Amino acid sequence: MKRLALTILLVFTMVWQSALAQHTAGQNPSTKTFTILKQLPITSIKNQWRSGTCWDYGTLGFLEAEILRKTGKTYDLCEMFVVNKDYMDNATHYVRMHGYSQISEGGSCDDVVDVIRNHGICPEDAMPAPGSLTGDTLANFRVFFPEFEREVISAVWSNGPRELNRFTTEEQAPLRNKEPKAHWKDSVQAVIEKYVGRCPETFEYEGRTWTPMEFAASLQLDVDDYVSITSYTHHPFNQWFVIEAPYKWRLKPSYNIPIDELMAALDYALDKGFTVAWGGDVSGNFNIQPAVSDLPDSLLNIITGQTAASADPQAQTSRLQQLRQEQWDDWTFTYDHVMLIYGKAVDENGRPFYLVKNTWGEIGPYKGTWYMSKDYIALNTTYIFLNRHALPKKLQKAVK
Secondary structure, three states: OHHHHHHHHHHHHHHHHHHHHOOOOOOOOOOOOEEEEEEOOOOOOOEOOEOOOHHHHHHHHHHHHHHHHHHOOOOOEOHHHHHHHHHHHHHHHHHHOOOOOOOOOOOOHHHHHHHHHHHOOOEHHHOOOOOHHHOOOOOEOOOHHHHHHHHHHHOOEOOOOHHHOOOOOHHHOOOEOOOOOOOHHHHHHHHHHHHHOOOOOOEEEOOEEEOHHHHHHHOOOOHHHEEEEEOOOOOOOOEEEOOOOOOOOOOOOEEEOOHHHHHHHHHHHHHOOOOEEEEEOOOOOOEEEOOEEEOOHHHHHHHHOOOOHHHOHHHHHHHHHHHHHHHHHOOOOOOOEEEEEEEEEEEOOOOEEEEEEOOEOOOOOOOOEEEEEHHHHHHHEEEEEEEHHHOOHHHHHHOO
């Protein structure tokens, strides 16, 4: 299932990149026009390319926007530094779980914050450019990650893990080592550094020598300020729980609130000048236009109802909440992408949309920005990740 999910995500990403790239020559078949109501400052669009690292690129884009908001300074933080440290953390977690855990290119916003908290960060130029060690111009994990996965697996299993082997006899069953393979960390780290480079112990930046931890401290980011907010009914509201998603292997909790309160918190943050990292679904059921995400009429009709009596806002919120849960439980809606919400707009009919910074490069009619309808965000959000000071006062107190 893990391999299938990753394959679907990578194929979807490449198909969209190919489709959107066709419009960079000036053709734009989108029939929608947008009026921007609010647009917060962000750093440049980046490209995750052939790597499942939207969580990395998207969250660093969010933190760069946070630094820009707080200091006025523009930074280009290093995604491959995060990959190096996070993938080793992922491998360590897998071994400590005796092989019953996820080895994944994917991750969450919490991964990036934990890396900065525990390891620091460096500027982009302090490490080899993504893809440069493999003969590509951008991050390409097609060879790297399978080799990394094999090396991590061999630390635990003598003939492959249970989830990767199909067997019909006891003799074919996977055999777990009596203890982790000797020096497995050195072997795994060597694979990581072969493809993404070694993290610097020190580096030069703006006329002085830094360690990654010193540089992280200089960015004026309080990593304890960032929280994840979600909305599901299989756990009680107004409590923390760990979202059951394969790519959230760090098992960090999110605070659970009703979906109307989550959407209100999103709008409140943007209105106060805070950008918001978004984790959710971009491969499910929605109307496809270049760089525009909206719900099909079939889903809008379910949420809004077909009669005057069903137009009651509370009834619509209840149906939306129920539909979110149903689509999460039957896998129609999953967690497969991270992006940055940085503004608001309305379309030609006055319907609300959000400006969303994607991680697929400056392609499409909006040069890397997507317009995602409020209806789409409300249905397809797994979590939002933001500064706790961007939340309404009552919610700020709840998430302390």
